[in-house]
Amino acid sequence: xxxxxxxxxxxxxxxxxxxxxxxxxxxxxxxxxxxxxxxxxxxxxxxxxxxxxxxxxxxxxxxxxxxxxxxxxxxxxxxxxxxxxxxxxxxxxxxxxxxxxxxxxxxxxxxxxxxxxxxxxxxxxxxxxxxxxxxxxxxxxxxxxxxxxxxxxxxxxxxxxxxxxxxxxxxxxxxxxxxxxxxxxxxxxxxxxxxxxxxxxxxxxxxxxxxxxxxxxxxxxxxxxxxxxxxxxxxxxxxxxxxxxxxxxxxxxxxxxxxxxxxxxxxxxxxxxxxxxxxxxxxxxxxxxxxxxxxxxxxxxxxxxxxxxxxxxxxxxxxxxxxxxxxxxxx
Amino acid sequence: xxxxxxxxxxxxxxxxxxxxxxxxxxxxxxxxxxxxxxxxxxxxxxxxxxxxxxxxxxxxxxxxxxxxxxxxxxxxxxxxxxxxxxxxxxxxxxxxxxxxxxxxxxxxxxxxxxxxxxxxxxxxxxxxxxxxxxxxxxxxxxxxxxxxxxxxxxxxxxxxxxxxxxxxxxxxxxxxxxxxxxxxxxxxxxxxxxxxxxxxxxxxxxxxxxxxxxxxxxxxxxxxxxxxxxxxxxxxxxxxxxxxxxxxxxxxxxxxxxxxxxxxxxxxxxxxxxxxxxxxxxxxxxxxxxxxxxxxxxxxxxx
Numbered sequence: 001x002x003x004x005x006x007x008x009x010x011x012x013x014x015x016x017x018x019x020x021x022x023x024x025x026x027x028x029x030x031x032x033x034x035x036x037x038x039x040x041x042x043x044x045x046x047x048x049x050x051x052x053x054x055x056x057x058x059x060x061x062x063x064x065x066x067x068x069x070x071x072x073x074x075x076x077x078x079x080x081x082x083x084x085x086x087x088x089x090x091x092x093x094x095x096x097x098x099x100x101x102x103x104x105x106x107x108x109x110x111x112x113x114x115x116x117x118x119x120x121x122x123x124x125x126x127x128x129x130x131x132x133x134x135x136x137x138x139x140x141x142x143x144x145x146x147x148x149x150x151x152x153x154x155x156x157x158x159x160x161x162x163x164x165x166x167x168x169x170x171x172x173x174x175x176x177x178x179x180x181x182x183x184x185x186x187x188x189x190x191x192x193x194x195x196x197x198x199x200x201x202x203x204x205x206x207x208x209x210x211x212x213x214x215x216x217x218x219x220x221x222x223x224x225x226x227x228x229x230x231x232x233x234x235x236x237x238x239x240x241x242x243x244x245x246x247x248x249x250x251x252x253x254x255x256x257x258x259x260x261x262x263x264x265x266x267x268x269x270x271x272x273x274x275x276x277x278x279x280x281x282x283x284x285x286x287x288x289x290x291x292x293x294x295x296x297x298x299x300x301x302x303x304x305x306x307x308x309x310x311x312x313x314x315x316x317x318x319x320x321x322x323x324x325x326x327x328x329x330x331x
Numbered sequence: 332x333x334x335x336x337x338x339x340x341x342x343x344x345x346x347x348x349x350x351x352x353x354x355x356x357x358x359x360x361x362x363x364x365x366x367x368x369x370x371x372x373x374x375x376x377x378x379x380x381x382x383x384x385x386x387x388x389x390x391x392x393x394x395x396x397x398x399x400x401x402x403x404x405x406x407x408x409x410x411x412x413x414x415x416x417x418x419x420x421x422x423x424x425x426x427x428x429x430x431x432x433x434x435x436x437x438x439x440x441x442x443x444x445x446x447x448x449x450x451x452x453x454x455x456x457x458x459x460x461x462x463x464x465x466x467x468x469x470x471x472x473x474x475x476x477x478x479x480x481x482x483x484x485x486x487x488x489x490x491x492x493x494x495x496x497x498x499x500x501x502x503x504x505x506x507x508x509x510x511x512x513x514x515x516x517x518x519x520x521x522x523x524x525x526x527x528x529x530x531x532x533x534x535x536x537x538x539x540x541x542x543x544x545x546x547x548x549x550x551x552x553x554x555x556x557x558x559x560x561x562x563x564x565x566x567x568x569x570x571x572x573x574x575x576x577x578x579x580x581x582x583x584x585x586x587x588x589x590x591x592x593x594x595x596x597x598x599x600x601x602x603x604x605x606x607x608x609x610x611x612x613x614x615x616x617x618x619x620x621x622x623x624x625x626x627x628x629x630x631x632x633x634x
Binding site for chain 2: 065068069070093094095097098100101102104105106109110111112113114115120123124127128158171174
């Protein structure tokens with residue numbers, strides 16, 4: 001996707017940090033700081049899909065929630081359309097929010113059980129007040145409804161009458177009704193059946209083509225990411241460890257963690273050698289007490305003495321522009 | 332979910348009928364479950380009957396509840412058209428019991444409405460905004476629930492003076508703490524739901540979240556806690572009236588009637604019996620109605 005790097009990005013995140021503090025009060029012991037997102041930077045270009053992958057607890061959801069300001073980021077700038085989204089307040093923030101939406105992981109808790117599907121889908125335009133009369137509101141609702149392939153007869157029903165896949169379509173309709181430029185998809189298909197996953201992923205791709213939306217696609221499913229993404233960011237313990245185009249990441253991964261993550265995709269009929277070094281072992285360390293130096297050295301099969309001392313910088317590798325990794329062992 | 336089969340034919344006469352679901356809201360579903368609960372339906376009937384008696388009291392009985400007729404003092408039930416007999420001032424006990432419904436029911440319902448409003452606002456503020464607001468409100472909830480209820484009610488009634496308005500207010504101001512505690516807990520759970528986050532993403536204000544998303548999801552809990560709070564308000568009103576701190580005489584109230592009857596408990600037992608029965612029946616009816624509502628409004632039992 002090199003041609004896209006020439007254009008100005010839609011969303012530009014710089015040095016995003018999100019720290020959670022706990023304790024420090026009366027009787028609650030020492031104050032601890034969890035660095036859930038630690039110095040994450042990336043750009044999102046028009047019409048592309050940027051996937052963020054990693055294990056559970058690596059900070060990918062927190063990154064999304066900080067970018068869209070569900071939780072306020074501790075530090076860092078979020079430039080949306082050339083304006084600092086992270087600093088906006090009041091009416092300006094409300095206006096800017098029309099351009100960045102989110103699709104949630106759990107289709108059961110993301111729809112208010114006491115609202116009809118019509119009111120759920122219309123919520124963004126109701127809040128923004130972007131309709132003049134009831135007819136315009138209805139027209140927009142029906143348009144969104146048609147775009148996601150939802151039967152118009154369902155509009156007066158309540159969410160509990162629908163299956164997971166249909167609920168996720170309602171969630172998608174709510175996200176696209178204002179035709180935003182950026183949509184954050186927080187594991188949009190991981191709560192769905194495999195057969196439904198494919199339909200929802202294809203729907204997202206189709207909508208991207210029609211409306212020229214840019215996605216940030218968060219997932220731990222490498223198969224889905226391979227199908228959806230243009231570029232991929234690999235996160236580990238709140239850090240970006242590798243970044244590159246889909247081809248870079250899947251064909252020639254450089255960071256040991258990325259390699260291990262790709263090895264973990266189960267393939268039918270593949271023999272696993274007994275002494276396989278390329279299998280991920282152990283648990284993710286606690287982000288409250290991260291390892292020194294490279295945060296991955298405790299589990300890395302290639303770790304050297306240096307790894308536990310030096311914190312590696314994200315730098316270009318492989319002689320390809322845009323392919324970056326944070327590891328000292330890569331030459 | 333009620334299902335009706337519709338036969339639909341397309342232009343070529345082929346049958347394209349499908350099961351059409353008559354979709355309905357949560358409350359319709361709750362009512363369907365509630366209707367099957369015989370005890371709760373009976374309680375509802377008793378309560379409606381009492382409300383009817385209270386509203387239509389002058390039409391039900393020909394006697395004046397407050398007019399004294401010293402010639403007809405302490406008559407036995409059934410004598411001279413007095414179904415329940417008369418009291419020490421010659422007033423008809425049945426009439427006074429019915430007029431007593433007005434006081435008891437209105438105190439129960441209005442004080443709990445006041446408690447609902449205060450309790451919801453306090454609970455939602457504590458649960459939704461958290462931090463300092465939560466600390467302060469939680470402290471007040473603890474304080475209010477550690478003071479002996481009746482003593483506090485007595486103190487308030489002394490301070491405000493007796494009267495119906497003051498009864499509503501003091502009982503309402505005393506019983507919000509329980510509602511607030513439950514609502515706070517409910518809001519803490521609801522706050523984690525992704526539809527609240529979706530509302531934030533869409534730029535929704537706290538006000539929208541509190542009244543459009545949290546309130547509809549808290550209403551079942553408000554209905555249950557306050558239906559179950561009505562009997563205790565009725566009992567407290569009766570206790571206060573018994574102690575002479577409720578509605579001023581001569582207004583009829585079950586508590587003050589029992590208070591007047593205690594002198595005659597050996598000679599005219601029925602005098603204290605009837606208002607006591609009214610108290611027991613109304614309290615039981617509200618308790619069983621509350622239990623029925625709790626079952627009916629439980630979303631886990633819907634399907």
